[in-house]
Amino acid sequence: MNTLLSARALCAAAMLLLAGCGPAIDYGNTPTAPVASGAAIQPLDFSGPEGSSKLREHAEAALTGKTIAWVPQAMGLPLTEIWTRVMREEATARGMKFELRDPNWNATAGLQAVSSLIGERPALMVIHNPNVQIYASELKRAEEAGIPVITVNMVSNYKTAAYVGPEWQQVGRMLGEEIIRQCGSGTGTSGKVSIIQGELTSGVSIEQMQGLSAALAADKGIQVVSTQAANWDATKAHDITATVLQQHPDLCATVGFWSTMTAGVHEAIKAAGKLEQVKVYASGGEGKVDCQHVDSGQITKVLSYNSPDQAKAVIQVASVLLQSGAPPQAFRIANYSTLHWMEKGHYDPALCYDWLR
Amino acid sequence: MKTGVRYNGALLHGGLLRRLYHRWSLKLFFSELLAKRWMEPVIPFLLMLALIAYFAAVTPHYASIANATQLSRQFAEMGFVVMAMAVVLISGGIDLSVGSVFAFANLTALALFHIFHLPVPVVIVGTLAAGAGVGLINGLLIGYLKARPFLTTLVTLIILRAVVDLLAQRYAVPLAMGGNLTLAWSFLGNGRIYGIPSNLLVLGLVGGLGHFMLSRSRPGWHLTALGSSRKAARHAGIAVERTLCLTYVTSGLLAALGGLFYAARLSSTGSDTGVGWEVNALTAAVLGGVSLAGGRGTIARAMIGAVIVFVLVNGMVRTGLPGALTSTALGAILLLAVGIDVKWAKNRLKTLQKIYLNPTVVELPPPPATARGSGTPYAENDRLRESLEIGLDQVEGPEDVILDREDRLYCGTRDGLILRFSGPRFEQREVFARIGGRPLGMAFDADGNLIVCVGGMGLYGVTPAGEVYTLTDQTNRSWFKLNDDARLRHAFLATLSRPPAAAETAVAEFDARQVDDFVIRVRIVGEGSGAGGAPAAGHARVAAALRTPVQLGENWFGLREMGRALDLAACDLVMPDIMKIGGVSAFREAAALASLHSLPVSSHLFHEVTAHLMTVIQTPHYLEVMELAAAVLQTPMRFEDGHAVLPSGPGNGLAWDPAAVARYRLN
Incomplete structure (x- = not known):
């Protein structure tokens, strides 16, 4: 119990170090309350002349040589490549091993990878859930086996020790509010909006959709003419948009739940000759590629989350979880990413991370 | 003092050990092993073992019970889909819709359970019925309307996938968030019986039953016969349409069973559920030795292939290779394995023929005396x-x-x-x-x-x-x-x-x-052997009716029989037996007679003697070789490049091996 308490204290301290976020520990889900009432708290004491070495030894004992295993949905995308590169750099700098398992869009292979990892007992797993359900029971099994899990961007129905990524309802809301500004009542447009979801049952789609629907419902002038799933596929986004434009030539805006997928709609709009009329919105964290998307006019505005920063946050949260020494169930941390609007000529160049460099 | 056991009145020296020593042979063991039907898939089987051993060696905790349980749970669902594909392949068709049926069954099961809140037995029946229904559509189109299996099931694949996508649009999100849970449902997905995952157990039972049906039951034989030759199956009176139709229904049912377990275990409605599984299933089945041409394969072999594909995909992802490389490497390994398997299938029987031998030992009683006047039945006399x-x-x-x-x-x-x-x-x-x-x-x-x-x-x-x-x-x-x-x-x-x-x-x-015959010999039954020369007449009629050359002569007793046969043109090739035809002179006369009819002459037995004769006749053809005397000859005849090498000693060049003769001597 003492270890647990000191862990919490350390964790809270570390969380304060993370830029742009405070500790958001929710103990509602935990099976046992980590603080028993009336228990004496015995803080770790690293004071005195040996204090710094003690602190270093404490950190090294928890981190050095430990393995962080990472299962993205697929590699070869700017987002996952940026994450992987930065996470590997950060983990290696802390003396940790970083292992990648690439299921290459195959959710079943991903599930096998997760199952196998549980058997291999890494110190911590970082998971990119293809949908909210498929890994859920395995992630629970992992944490029961003492392996903390950090989910990135895409949550699972089983909420793991930590989540790093945007607050997607907020992303949906901000996209919705921007669309209302451009297409809502009084703008003189048709108010017609086409929504292109990703994988329907991905946490990103579900929550972004909730925020977006709520925001769009606030304006009676907005008419959602199409809500379809392109399953993260730019070609499918193109085909959907081409069809929607035939049925609704007066479309005002199309919004996609991921910029790489949404970039596919540009050609459809261009083919219909409606580049001036149809605005394109998307969320994304593709670094340099997103800067090209807005510069070239493929996407009107991208609501961006800084993916290299997310990757750093993942390793920082991992460092905290591991140094705490507490069981994974003791934590339910959400580390929400800061959101930035990007449009042609107006964006922070720091968002243009080039993963090929 | 002699020890041993009596066998058939003879004393066997040395008893059991000696007999075993002489009768047991490694070559025989291997050749009999090779001849076994279950040796056909030995290459995929060994590959499977090697892969499991490899990954168990390089991956920590791979061989642990927990890991094996979890992986086998995930394997079982794929197993059902492979089985669905294999059954159709064996019937000579293909079912590309198995992946779609799997996804459709998954969605159906989840909808029935989470949205309509039906009890689990009803969900099971409903899901299986949905799969069987799709199979029935395939079956009716392919069996009764004679549609091509490839195109038909491709269309089913596309249509069904679209249906799944449409349904998912409406139900996927509520399903993904749905939390209906009963004990029976969790048991279906995550239950264990004696530590074995429920779905793996069902896979084993269904696989065992399927194996039995395919190899031991009338419907299974009909199905295999259909795959081997549809025409022959129809001629044999098999109800081709109905059997084909039922095959596709079975396939749908099996794929749906996989989908049902997948639904119960994961409750996932991801859009990539079952996508590309038809290719994996096809690869697995073919790799296991189920023929794409139909008629060859078993459930067990399909399962071997399924394990290989599963372990490979799993293992490759584990090694952390980039995803695209994994797919490429998988393809390369499969190609290699299939290549080796083809070579194996082609050369197995050839090797078998080369190495087969069946040694035995028979202890003979002391030989009887053969000297004139010795009073034994074998004594020389006139x-x-x-x-x-x-x-x-x-x-x-x-x-x-x-x-x-x-x-x-x-x-x-x-x-x-x-x-x-x-x-x-x-x-x-x-x-x-x-x-x-x-x-x-x-x-x-x-x-x-x-x-x-x-x-x-x-x-x-x-x-x-x-x-x-x-x-x-x-x-x-x-x-x-x-x-x-x-x-x-x-x-x-x-x-x-x-x-x-x-x-x-x-x-x-x-x-x-x-017995290694070198010419197709047609054994012919004459028209009653009473009336003079009737066998030859019968041979003549058969020879006239056949395109295959007929060879006669090993039972001609004397030149008269041969002459009659040649007069009737009863054969195209002759092979007089030197003993039956009447000795060396008669054999040479027979050869002369044959050359008058322009017939090639082969010999029958006694190659140690006939080899010499074959060199002096006008139309020599083949020397028949049966090593009957080699055991008692000093130097058995040598053969080089398919030719006998004539000995240069006096007479016919033969000399008995006195030691060997003594060994086999009868008193």
Whole structure:
């Protein structure tokens, strides 16, 4: 119990170090309350002349040589490549091993990878859930086996020790509010909006959709003419948009739940000759590629989350979880990413991370 | 002092060990192993073991119970889809819709359970019915409307996938968030029975049943027959349409079963559920040895392939290779494995033929004396000088003769008759019994029944009234032999030295594979061997009707028979037997006769002698070689590049090996 308490204290301290976020520990889900009432708290004491070495030894004992295993949905995308590169750099700098398992869009292979990892007992797993359900029971099994899990961007129905990524309802809301500004009542447009979801049952789609629907419902002038799933596929986004434009030539805006997928709609709009009329919105964290998307006019505005920063946050949260020494169930941390609007000529160049460099 | 056991009246020196030493052979073991049907998929099977061993060695905790349980749970669902594909492949078709059916069943099960809140048994029935329904559509189109399986199931794949996407649009999100849970549902997905995952157990049961059905049941045989040759299956009276239709229904049912377990375990409605599984299933089935051409394959082999694909995909992802490389490497390994498998399938039987041999040891009693006047039955004598011709030109192939108490003579014929000759000079010929097959050795038992050994059939008895009854048509199956050797292949009576009681009659057996014929020999039954020259006439009719060249001659007793056969143009090739035709001079005359008819001459047996003769005749063809005497010759004939090398010694160049002769000597 003492270890647990000191862990919490350390964790809270570390969380304060993370830029742009405070500790958001929710103990509602935990099976046992980590603080028993009336228990004496015995803080770790690293004071005195040996204090710094003690602190270093404490950190090294928890981190050095430990393995962080990472299962993205697929590699070869700017987002996952940026994450992987930065996470590997950060983990290696802390003396940790970083292992990648690439299921290459195959959710079943991903599930096998997760199952196998549980058997291999890494110190911590970082998971990119293809949908909210498929890994859920395995992630629970992992944490029961003492392996903390950090989910990135895409949550699972089983909420793991930590989540790093945007607050997607907020992303949906901000996209919705921007669309209302451009297409809502009084703008003189048709108010017609086409929504292109990703994988329907991905946490990103579900929550972004909730925020977006709520925001769009606030304006009676907005008419959602199409809500379809392109399953993260730019070609499918193109085909959907081409069809929607035939049925609704007066479309005002199309919004996609991921910029790489949404970039596919540009050609459809261009083919219909409606580049001036149809605005394109998307969320994304593709670094340099997103800067090209807005510069070239493929996407009107991208609501961006800084993916290299997310990757750093993942390793920082991992460092905290591991140094705490507490069981994974003791934590339910959400580390929400800061959101930035990007449009042609107006964006922070720091968002243009080039993963090929 | 001699030790040993008595076998058939003879003393076996050294007993069991010595016999085992002589009879057991590594080559025989391997060749019998190769001949086994379950050796066909040995390459995929070994690959499977090697892969599992490799990943168990390089991956920590891979071989742990927890990991094995979890992986086998995930394997089971794929297993059902592979099984669905395999069943259709064996029937000679293909079912590309298995992945879609899997996804459709997954969605159906989740909808029935989470949205309609139906009890689990109803969900199971409903889901399986949905899968069977899709299978039925495929089956009706392919079986009854004769649509092409590839295109039909491709269309089903696309349509069903679209249906799944449409339904997902509406139900996926509520399903993904849905939390309906009952004990039965969790058991279906994550239950264990004696530590075995529920779905793996069902896979095992269904697989076992499927294996039994395919290999041991009428519907299974119909299905396999259909895959081998649809035309032949139709001619054999198999209901082709119905069997095909039911095959696709079965396939749908199996894929749906996989989907049901997937739904219960993961409750995932991801859009990539079952996408590309048809390719994985096809790869697995083919890799396991299920033929794409149909008619060949078993459930077990499909499962071997499934394990390989599963372990490979799993293992490659584990090694952390980039995803695209994983797919490429998987493809390359599969290609290699299939290549090796093709070579294996092609060369297995060839190798088998090359290495097959069946050694045995028989201890003979001391040889009897053969010297003139020694008083044994084997003593040299000239008592046949005044012999009487019996049944000349009336019998073909009398392998054995025997006299009864009334001095009537019995003999078998090549046509499966037992003839009886009676009268003072045996001039009366009558058909005593019709047994069929090839009557060989004969003996009378104490009751006067004629015991006849029939080649390829077994041991038969004939009552004095001429009624035939079966004594036995099999021998004991020997221990430690993989092959079932209880079936008789070539039987003869081993004890003829005294009239045996039936119980004492022993049956021995030789392996027909030892005979290596070099020309297709057509064994022909003549039209009753009574009327003069009838066998040759029969041969002539057959020869006229056949395109295959007919070779005759090994049973020509004398030039007269040969001449008659040639006059009737009964054969295209001849192979006189040097002994039966009448010796060296007669053989040379026979060769001259053949050359007049422009017929190639081959020899029959005794190659040590005929090899010399073949060099001096006008139309030599093939030398038949059977190494019957090699064991007792000093230097058996040598062969180089398919040619006999003639010895240069005096006479025919042969010399007995006195030691060997002494070893096999009969007193």
